Amino acid sequence: MILCVLRKLKSRKTIINVVMLLLLVTTMHFSSTRHASADQPKKEMHALWAHPPAVGTTPEAIRKFVDQCKRANIDTIVILVKGAQGEIYWQSKRFPQAIAKGYEGFDFLGTLVKEAHAQGIRIDAWLCDFIEGPNGAAYREHPEWAQLNPDGTTTASEKLGQTRPYDYVWMCPARRPGYVDQWLIPMFEEVATNYQVDSVHHDYVRYPGDVAPDSYCFCDYCLAHIPQHAMLSYKTRPEERYRVKFAQPRIEANWWSDPTMLPGDWDKMDRREKADFILNGRTVPGGPPDMRYFFYEYRQHQIKRYVEELASHIRRLDRKVEISAAVFKNPILSSRFIGQHWNEWTPWIDIYMPMTYRSHFAGSFESYLDHLSETTARQIEWVNHERPIYAGIATTYLYREELTPIDDIRERINEMKNLPADDSKRRAEKARAIGESYALMKSHLAEVAPDAEKELGALIQAVTTNEGRGATPATLDSLAARMSKLRGDLPPGYFQPEKLTRAIEAARKAHPEGVAIFAAGNLAIEKLWPTLETAFKR
Numbered sequence: 001m002i003l004c005v006l007r008k009l010k011s012r013k014t015i016i017n018v019v020m021l022l023l024l025v026t027t028m029h030f031s032s033t034r035h036a037s038a039d040q041p042k043k044e045m046h047a048l049w050a051h052p053p054a055v056g057t058t059p060e061a062i063r064k065f066v067d068q069c070k071r072a073n074i075d076t077i078v079i080l081v082k083g084a085q086g087e088i089y090w091q092s093k094r095f096p097q098a099i100a101k102g103y104e105g106f107d108f109l110g111t112l113v114k115e116a117h118a119q120g121i122r123i124d125a126w127l128c129d130f131i132e133g134p135n136g137a138a139y140r141e142h143p144e145w146a147q148l149n150p151d152g153t154t155t156a157s158e159k160l161g162q163t164r165p166y167d168y169v170w171m172c173p174a175r176r177p178g179y180v181d182q183w184l185i186p187m188f189e190e191v192a193t194n195y196q197v198d199s200v201h202h203d204y205v206r207y208p209g210d211v212a213p214d215s216y217c218f219c220d221y222c223l224a225h226i227p228q229h230a231m232l233s234y235k236t237r238p239e240e241r242y243r244v245k246f247a248q249p250r251i252e253a254n255w256w257s258d259p260t261m262l263p264g265d266w267d268k269m270d271r272r273e274k275a276d277f278i279l280n281g282r283t284v285p286g287g288p289p290d291m292r293y294f295f296y297e298y299r300q301h302q303i304k305r306y307v308e309e310l311a312s313h314i315r316r317l318d319r320k321v322e323i324s325a326a327v328f329k330n331p332i333l334s335s336r337f338i339g340q341h342w343n344e345w346t347p348w349i350d351i352y353m354p355m356t357y358r359s360h361f362a363g364s365f366e367s368y369l370d371h372l373s374e375t376t377a378r379q380i381e382w383v384n385h386e387r388p389i390y391a392g393i394a395t396t397y398l399y400r401e402e403l404t405p406i407d408d409i410r411e412r413i414n415e416m417k418n419l420p421a422d423d424s425k426r427r428a429e430k431a432r433a434i435g436e437s438y439a440l441m442k443s444h445l446a447e448v449a450p451d452a453e454k455e456l457g458a459l460i461q462a463v464t465t466n467e468g469r470g471a472t473p474a475t476l477d478s479l480a481a482r483m484s485k486l487r488g489d490l491p492p493g494y495f496q497p498e499k500l501t502r503a504i505e506a507a508r509k510a511h512p513e514g515v516a517i518f519a520a521g522n523l524a525i526e527k528l529w530p531t532l533e534t535a536f537k538r
């Protein structure tokens, strides 16, 4: 095309001029691209997850919170507007029955948006997607939308650890019409339409893999659609089954000769039998038990389909609203365990905030720092630099060594309260455990808060002395109350600032576009706001 233009030009001088001009434009373009990427490092972005109680419920409290964020150079407040029990924190016209108690008569979100924008801070509205409460409005009104396990019960029948009840009901991401199109997407739309939020934020955008990775969803809809998704039988001539010709010596190598893999009596099977076939069946008789591959594929597909649908609704609005997501640290493992293959979502997610929290790493603090750098670098590779990654760091979990003794002592106190007074052997065991846990924190506490240590030391002494014989209901209660006060209002320095600073530095080694901190309420309890102000100084 350039040649055509040149041929038409009459004088040689003009040709030289045009060539010079082309060269100039190319050089300018080249240098401006280089300028943006290499010469001038991009500003590191800072996000902070915040729960409404950490922000406050009066305009003054909200302004004070925003001021604090400004001092810490927070660019984006990721504010919870739909919690894990299904409660919402905006003045919803469509879902007034879901508004959280205490937020009915006050425009919390509107006030926060106004105050944040006045300070140049963006608001990202954070919704917990598929997790709901057993008493939440969605499950109350539509129990048929809940995910079911092979026994036909919801996630509320699961246990956390050995005994703790799991107080959540997860909703089915696949069913249509259902929770996704009748409840969740309309909620996102209402927030993005009625409030000047800058972005909306996915959380719990997955299956409930932390309690039961292989048990959901086997609701009636999914039992019908998992085989349909993989087309494990035909709709035409559904009753016919064909004999596979085992032409290849390796059993699974005969897979392609017949896709009617659903048992002929599928329709007569009950929920448990169907789930058992989906999880443990064989695609080729005599081959490996590989049917569950299609279960995982289906779940990934359902989550991805929802992410895509939400984006199409949000991007149809008459103003630009971005979409961000809190995701598990490794999208490849997550795709198998929770259907969260998030590196495949780059067309529909503008910013990723992987929760690369220490709670997802089993080793020491030092090993976490190395693994945080390594994992963040991999996350950037996984999304192929297509979208920004904000490294998600949770302050509380950094302090495993400092928190474990406090948590352990509180648990032992509770156990001791439930022991019969004459069970001296087990009371002595608990008293010894309390003493040992306290020994782990005593010197550090004495360093940062000598008075608190003296007070606490005396209460520990009263409970543990004489092999636990001093542990009366009164001494146990006083110790429990003091421990609870300590946990809720940690002395400055008990959580060493260096740990947070070093974690942020470790994430920075991978050059993520931003850092996201979890969460505002903890920063206050843990006295870490000043540390964040220093770490995020520009």
Ligand SMILES: [Zn+2]
Residues within 6 Å of the ligand: 146, 147, 148, 172, 173, 174, 175, 217, 218, 219, 220, 221, 222
């Ligand atoms: Zn389902």
